[in-house]
Amino acid sequence: MNGLTAWMERYILPVAAKIGAQKHLVALRDAFIGMMPVTMAGAIAVLLNAFMRDFPNTYLGEGNGITNFFTPVIAVNGLVWTGTLAIMAVVFAASLGYNVARAYDVDALSGMLVSLAAFFIGLPQSATATVTLTEKLPKNIVQLFTDAGATVNTVDGVSAVDAGAWGYFPFSKYMGGTGLFTAMIFGFISVIIFAKLIKKNIVIKMPDSVPPAVSKAFAAIIPGVTALYVSGLIYHVFEQLTGKLLIDWISESIQTPLLGLSQGYGAVLLIVLLVHVLWFFGLHGTNIMSPVLQSIYGVAMVDNTNAYQQGQEIPYKWVAGSFEAFVWPGGAGVTLVLIISILLLSKRADYKTVGKLGIGPGLFNINEPVMFGMPVVLNPIMLIPFILAPLATATIAYFATMAGLVNPVVVNVIWVMPTIISGFLATAGDWRAIILTIVNLAVAFVIWAPFVIAANKMDPNLGEPEE
Known part of the structure; x- marks a missing residue:
């Protein structure tokens, strides 16, 4: 075990650290995080409509009293959805432009506007x-x-x-999840060109007496114009050569195949494995893998939510919210179960202290107290259950979802939502999600318990078996 840990520290950890610090990936991750107020507003709107409109209509029939009473609220929820999840590609284009510009240490507002314009240039009118x-x-x-x-x-x-x-943009076809990859590609292209030109000082310089806001605006003219003309040229040349819109080609040739691959069991298992290997070495695996989780599974999440809101067939079985709801309840490694196992089975005073301190945050999926307090990080005896437990919960949840034993996740629930409730809300009120979560917690307990018991035989100070 120590040999494996040493090998991973030598070869895996440096690569993971570099990936985690790569500024373009950090910008992509922060772009998704920055959209949180918008995505949560849209998710809340869809969730409320599920309980005010969809459930009553399904079980009580059309024209029931509950739906009629909440009709004004349902209408407002629809408007909120229209301005959030329905135009997610537009919101993302702005967020990505801001964060890429900030990564290059240039004017973030100008970068946001350049990225937004570059996306709209490619939309058919x-x-x-x-x-x-x-x-x-x-x-x-x-x-x-x-x-x-x-x-x-x-x-x-x-x-x-x-x-x-x-004279209009196709609202429903391109501004939701379908346009996210185009927004991503041209957000990077346009803002990187914009930033590089500013860094090379290819700008209009104003006298020192000019107010900073005016000077900054003039400095962005040449880089901004160049970036947008390059974007427009790419769109136009592609359409002339192929007779096809570039945004359609990106969706059909890049986005759709990647989303299809993401639905495979191997892809889900690989994501879970990488997240937890990184966490074991003290790196925030969820954040490092966030560009993959959000750019692929997050797109599927948006498509599911929009399809549910519009009463259409749900396109994807496994999305970003599936991980939060079912794979790591209580935090990465299913550490809520570790805490429960400690409180029930551990005889070590140090573990029990950490367990008592960690149970409160753990109920809200905050696991840093136990990750770094026990610690789980770089603790060889905890490596196996820390990785094995989420692999088991992922396997159970994946096949249960694919088999239709539980509805797919269609609502993006905030990550601090307590487990069991999270899965129920994420599936828009499927009671079977509660059973699935309980089963996963029970399986994780079976995996964690023997290692907690084994830790009782270890000296808290030396980490060696007691005499």
Whole structure:
């Protein structure tokens, strides 16, 4: 065990530390974290509508008293969702631009606006639709459609109207989860160009007498214009060469395959393993893996929430919230169960003290007191259960979800929500989520308990068996 720990400290830890400090990944992580007020507002709106509208309509029928009473609140929840999760790609573009600019130590507000503009440049602004009628239209009606810019074709006595419109952005198709990868790619491209030009001092310089706000705005003109023209050129050239919108290609060729891979058992297990190996060495595994968790599983989470809000089929079984709800209840390593095991089975005074101090935070998924107080970090006897317990809970939750024994997670619940309640709310009120969480806690207890008992035989000071 000590040999394995030494090998990992020598080869794995330095690489993990560098990844965790990589400024682009840190910016990506902070961009997702920065959206928390918006994502939580949207999640609360969807959750409230589940209990005010969806459940009563399902079990009491349409036009029930509960839904009728809460109709005004349901309407407000819909508006909140529209301005949050429904336009998540727009919010993310702004958040990412701000954090990338801050990582390069340039004006963050300008970076945010450049990223936002770069995303909108790639959105289509027109659409066409064909409506086939059951009869031939009179000439005067055909003239009305023609004057409005539509085309009317009549074949075998049946008219078809081809109509188009310009001057609007496709709200539902691109501004939610579908557009997140495009916002991510062009957020990085545009703001990195913007920042590099500022760093090379390719700016409009103003006299010292000019107010700083004005001087900063003028300094951003050349870098901002260049970044946006490069973005526009990329969008345009791609469309001219392929006949396809770049945002559609990114969604179909990059985003969708990655999301498909994320639904595999191996991918879920690998994420859980990496998170806990990093945590064991004192690195915040959840934060380090956050770019992967949020950019892939977080996109699936947004798609699930939006589909649920709109009454559509849920597209993904496993999302970011699945980890929080079922894999590590009480914190990474299912350490809430470790604390319970200590309070029930440990005879060591030092462990019991940490257990008493850690039970309160542990109920709200805050596990730092036990991680660094026992410690679990770099504690060889705790390595096996710390990794094995979440792998077991992930396996149980994954196959239970895939088999339809519990509904997929559709609501992004705040991470400090106590376990059991978290899974129930995350699945929009599926009572089976409570049973799944209890089963996972019981399995984790079976894994943790023998190691807590074994620790009773270890000298608290030397870490060697007592004579």
